[in-house]
Amino acid sequence: MKEIKQNKNSSSSTTELVQEVARDLEEIPKESRRNFLKRGFFFSVTAAAALGGVGASKLYAQDHVDPKNLPPNNPQWGLKWGRDVNANPYGVPSKYEKNVVRRMVPWLTADKKASVSFTPWQDLKGIIVPNGLHFTRCHGGVVDINPLEWRLLIHGLVDREVVLTLEDIKRYPSISVIHSFECAANNGMEWRGPGINSLQATHGMLACSEWTGVPLKVILDDIGLKPEAKWMFPEGSDPAGVGRSIPIEKVLDDAMLVYAMNGEALRPEQGYPVRLFLPGWEGVLQIKWLKRLKFDTKSWMVREESTKYTMLEADGHALMYNWSMEANSVITYPCPERDLKGVKKGMIMVQGIAWSGKGTITHVDISTDGGINWKPARFTSLVLPKAVTRFEAEVEWDGKPMMLQSRTTDDTGYTQPTAGQLIAARGKEAVYHRNAIQTWEVKSNGEVNDVQIYS
Amino acid sequence: MKEIKQNKNSSSSTTELVQEVARDLEEIPKESRRNFLKRGFFFSVTAAAALGGVGASKLYAQDHVDPKNLPPNNPQWGLKWGRDVNANPYGVPSKYEKNVVRRMVPWLTADKKASVSFTPWQDLKGIIVPNGLHFTRCHGGVVDINPLEWRLLIHGLVDREVVLTLEDIKRYPSISVIHSFECAANNGMEWRGPGINSLQATHGMLACSEWTGVPLKVILDDIGLKPEAKWMFPEGSDPAGVGRSIPIEKVLDDAMLVYAMNGEALRPEQGYPVRLFLPGWEGVLQIKWLKRLKFDTKSWMVREESTKYTMLEADGHALMYNWSMEANSVITYPCPERDLKGVKKGMIMVQGIAWSGKGTITHVDISTDGGINWKPARFTSLVLPKAVTRFEAEVEWDGKPMMLQSRTTDDTGYTQPTAGQLIAARGKEAVYHRNAIQTWEVKSNGEVNDVQIYS
Numbered sequence: 001m002k003e004i005k006q007n008k009n010s011s012s013s014t015t016e017l018v019q020e021v022a023r024d025l026e027e028i029p030k031e032s033r034r035n036f037l038k039r040g041f042f043f044s045v046t047a048a049a050a051l052g053g054v055g056a057s058k059l060y061a062q063d064h065v066d067p068k069n070l071p072p073n074n075p076q077w078g079l080k081w082g083r084d085v086n087a088n089p090y091g092v093p094s095k096y097e098k099n100v101v102r103r104m105v106p107w108l109t110a111d112k113k114a115s116v117s118f119t120p121w122q123d124l125k126g127i128i129v130p131n132g133l134h135f136t137r138c139h140g141g142v143v144d145i146n147p148l149e150w151r152l153l154i155h156g157l158v159d160r161e162v163v164l165t166l167e168d169i170k171r172y173p174s175i176s177v178i179h180s181f182e183c184a185a186n187n188g189m190e191w192r193g194p195g196i197n198s199l200q201a202t203h204g205m206l207a208c209s210e211w212t213g214v215p216l217k218v219i220l221d222d223i224g225l226k227p228e229a230k231w232m233f234p235e236g237s238d239p240a241g242v243g244r245s246i247p248i249e250k251v252l253d254d255a256m257l258v259y260a261m262n263g264e265a266l267r268p269e270q271g272y273p274v275r276l277f278l279p280g281w282e283g284v285l286q287i288k289w290l291k292r293l294k295f296d297t298k299s300w301m302v303r304e305e306s307t308k309y310t311m312l313e314a315d316g317h318a319l320m321y322n323w324s325m326e327a328n329s330v331i332t333y334p335c336p337e338r339d340l341k342g343v344k345k346g347m348i349m350v351q352g353i354a355w356s357g358k359g360t361i362t363h364v365d366i367s368t369d370g371g372i373n374w375k376p377a378r379f380t381s382l383v384l385p386k387a388v389t390r391f392e393a394e395v396e397w398d399g400k401p402m403m404l405q406s407r408t409t410d411d412t413g414y415t416q417p418t419a420g421q422l423i424a425a426r427g428k429e430a431v432y433h434r435n436a437i438q439t440w441e442v443k444s445n446g447e448v449n450d451v452q453i454y455s
Numbered sequence: 456m457k458e459i460k461q462n463k464n465s466s467s468s469t470t471e472l473v474q475e476v477a478r479d480l481e482e483i484p485k486e487s488r489r490n491f492l493k494r495g496f497f498f499s500v501t502a503a504a505a506l507g508g509v510g511a512s513k514l515y516a517q518d519h520v521d522p523k524n525l526p527p528n529n530p531q532w533g534l535k536w537g538r539d540v541n542a543n544p545y546g547v548p549s550k551y552e553k554n555v556v557r558r559m560v561p562w563l564t565a566d567k568k569a570s571v572s573f574t575p576w577q578d579l580k581g582i583i584v585p586n587g588l589h590f591t592r593c594h595g596g597v598v599d600i601n602p603l604e605w606r607l608l609i610h611g612l613v614d615r616e617v618v619l620t621l622e623d624i625k626r627y628p629s630i631s632v633i634h635s636f637e638c639a640a641n642n643g644m645e646w647r648g649p650g651i652n653s654l655q656a657t658h659g660m661l662a663c664s665e666w667t668g669v670p671l672k673v674i675l676d677d678i679g680l681k682p683e684a685k686w687m688f689p690e691g692s693d694p695a696g697v698g699r700s701i702p703i704e705k706v707l708d709d710a711m712l713v714y715a716m717n718g719e720a721l722r723p724e725q726g727y728p729v730r731l732f733l734p735g736w737e738g739v740l741q742i743k744w745l746k747r748l749k750f751d752t753k754s755w756m757v758r759e760e761s762t763k764y765t766m767l768e769a770d771g772h773a774l775m776y777n778w779s780m781e782a783n784s785v786i787t788y789p790c791p792e793r794d795l796k797g798v799k800k801g802m803i804m805v806q807g808i809a810w811s812g813k814g815t816i817t818h819v820d821i822s823t824d825g826g827i828n829w830k831p832a833r834f835t836s837l838v839l840p841k842a843v844t845r846f847e848a849e850v851e852w853d854g855k856p857m858m859l860q861s862r863t864t865d866d867t868g869y870t871q872p873t874a875g876q877l878i879a880a881r882g883k884e885a886v887y888h889r890n891a892i893q894t895w896e897v898k899s900n901g902e903v904n905d906v907q908i909y910s
Contacts, residue, residue, distance in 0.1 A: 013840045014632045014709040014734050018670040021628050025673065077692040077744065082596025085724070086572040089556035090548070091587040094727045096602055097720045101544035117541040125667035125715035126631035128583060132546040133719065141537025147551055153522055161522045171804055173476045176581035176836040176845055177469045210836075212580035215473040218480065237532040254469040260580035262717065264588065265552050269540070272549045279469050289532065349626055381631040381665075382837075385468045390631055 113141035118204025122337035127388045129207040136269040139240035147273040156295035159224025172214035180208045180355045184282040184432040194450045199335040208388035213258030229295040237289035245299035280357030280386035281323045314427030325357030328435035329408035340446035356410035361389040363409040370403030402442040420454030568596035573659025577792035582843045584662040591724040594695035598744045602728040611750035614679025627669035635663040635810045639737035639887040649905045654790040663843035668713030684750040692744035700754035735812030735841035769882030780812030783890040784863035795901035811865035816844040818864040825858030857897040875909030
């Protein structure tokens with residue numbers, strides 16, 4: 001296996017990225033290439049289908065259509081006027097994409113307000129998740145706040161207790177940063193074995209966006225933080241009044257008050273007009289519809305950090321304050337929702353995502369035999385700290401069953417564990433922070449299932 | 456003026472960015488800081504307003520509210536259930552943001568199908584433009600294509616003429632890259648003097664997104680390009696059949712067939728299901744609703760590159776094939792739509808965007824006196840090749856009139872020209888590629904107007 005240079009400079013140009021992909025493809029074994037080159041494309045779809053899977057591997061298993069069989073020249077598209085250029089002043093997806101939506105798991109929660117809907121990773125590309133598809137987790141429903149009425153109280157151990165308007169917040173310096181956003185319970189339905197057969201359900205409590213706002217350090221430098229302040233308590237405006245104790249080191253490191261995501265105002269589901277943002281940490285800490293920030297010497301031991309969002313270990317103790325999300329990865333194609341049924345044998349492009357709340361992804365390997373053999377994948381997007389990173393790897397699929405896995409390492413040196421390793425460390429009751437290697441079983445008919453391999 | 460290190464590594468962490476902003480603020484002159492620190496916040500909004508503009512400068516002109524004057528504790532938000540977590544499976548903005556939309560200029564085009572709508576930069580943050588707000592330029596209306604019926608013919612000087620389905624395109628390796636996207640006519644209404652008094656109208660034919668697709672080099676390596684092929688002709692499926700001749704060097708450098716933007720499928724207005732993508736080049740070249748790619752030895756001299764999209768020079772000659780967009784910048788706050796009326800005197804945070812189709816932004820300066828004195832701005836986002844970059848600079852506004860300008864340089868060494876320099880080089884009939892320094896006149900009442908300074 002050739003050496004793939006991973007974790008490249010995130011500012012590499014598209015030209016360099018194209019050259020890298022092209023070089024990778026030149027490494028496809030000569031035998032495959034020779035067979036590929038000998039093979040003509042000049043037969044119809046039907047003829048190609050009849051030959052399906054016969055002979056040696058074909059790059060991308062392409063069976064392009066003969067131009068002689070070109071369909072009628074799209075008369076309905078080319079011969080009449082389209083819609084008005086501004087038919088939708090705020091644009092919407094194509095009507096042919098209406099199934100690309102967030103989904104709920106009906107039995108998971110008792111009602112639809114204190115519940116969760118999941119990001120459809122099976123349909124997404126790149127690292128940015130559009131705002132309309134960012135997963136939603138609420139403890140008391142989505143709150144609609146009038147930004148002109150909104151106020152933020154900052155009190156406790158500060159030199160000057162103040163109340164800020166949205167206008168005040170926006171007058172501070174801002175920064176715009178791309179980071180992943182993950183619920184502590186992402187993949188949590190898998191602790192006791194395979195759960196719902198769906199990538200959206202197993203890994204859909206994850207998103208990645210560009211966030212804009214003011215660093216809390218800047219506000220605290222302005223109003224003055226007393227030296228004895230060691231914890232911050234942010235409280236939200238939802239009926240659950242969700243709040244969590246945040247250590248001051250994180251507050252002064254990279255915490256932000258954000259008011260925009262992916263260019264526009266925060267969405268109501270994400271805490272409009274202002275939420276707390278803590279790069280790489282559990283989603284629940286990043287309080288939405290922010291109402292106040294209090295500073296004190298001790299943590300508050302509120303409900304969401306004492307009876308909830310703790311991890312029950314095998315010996316009966318509960319682990320508290322496990323804030324930052326570990327390195328993790330999952331294959332997004334193929335997956336249960338986008339399987340290989342009807343897909344021709346040959347070269348397929350396995351695609352996936354890797355992310356870490358603790359640093360930058362440095363490496364991703366994939367396996368087709370459940371973790372016995374591994375080969376490195378290629379990064380195909382920006383590689384940024386505490387962000388989703390895209391990877392791809394060519395896999396020769398001969399129609400035999402596969403056990404597909406991805407395994408990632410971040411720049412802290414940490415490598416994603418197997419399900420068995422994670423259970424050995426945590427037991428099966430932890431609920432949160434499940435970042436074990438995910439296995440997709442590909443059957444010979446192309447069906448893809450969520451299974452678990454513990455070794 | 457202190458030295459600001461610009462064009463930092465685009466992979467710098469949020470921690471580093473926060474530290475940089477905090478360090479910058481420490482450089483605020485001591486006199487301002489001393490006056491700021493002496494000034495208590497413990498009076499009400501009304502009292503603060505009465506003191507408005509009195510005394511020395513105040514950091515961010517903040518007049519935070521006394522906590523004693525905290526409004527009622529948001530009873531309507533905290534005491535009743537919010538909306539269902541999945542009320543919108545495909546989410547939409549807050550009802551309070553309904554004015555953040557693309558807009559048309561009614562008199563600009565004869566009808567609403569061959570027309571343009573503009574990106575509302577006055578309302579945007581960060582570098583990513585949400586898909587619903589990406590400007591739209593169509594020559595025959597928005598085409599709705601069924602992706603299952605869509606076909607792409609590749610013919611002419613290739614080893615194998617093929618017809619690709621969307622499935623074929625998606626089986627190739629993909630890359631996901633963040634790039635700006637600009638119409639050649641962006642700012643084109645300003646050639647003869649100040650145009651519509653609106654940032655959305657002057658610079659709204661620009662956007663920036665993460666684009667996912669296959670490099671054309673990969674497809675051509677696969678099907679084989681004949682050595683005599685020097686030009687590519689892409690044709691769209693709109694009734695105008697828009698097409699342009701593209702030199703083979705660009706095709707093999709970084710051209711892509713893209714099918715996703717900002718994570719999800721291309722929007723219909725952007726060419727769903729597949730458009731050509733040419734990083735940094737004029738938008739019109741990047742054919743939407745792509746139907747065919749033909750390779751040949753010569754350019755085609757079609758309508759859109761002979762009678763349209765050429766630049767008439769002062770001597771009567773027309774400049775053809777001026778493909779890539781030059782370095783450019785504009786201040787987004789304040790601007791005509793978001794002026795300083797009612798804004799308290801003191802420190803204001805001037806914000807803007809800079810971009811170049813030819814490389815990476817290396818520097819941005821701002822001026823408050825129409826280009827006599829300049830000071831460097833701070834980058835507040837990723838700094839990527841051929842992409843929008845965000846900048847900010849603190850400005851002390853004492854209520855006197857200002858002539859606000861920004862001026863950028865890219866890594867080719869090119870610096871944005873004044874209006875006078877650009878007119879001297881091009882005349883006033885060029886229509887396209889107007890990248891002159893933009894001037895916003897700030898009046899003492901806070902009103903902001905589009906004006907031109909030629910020197």
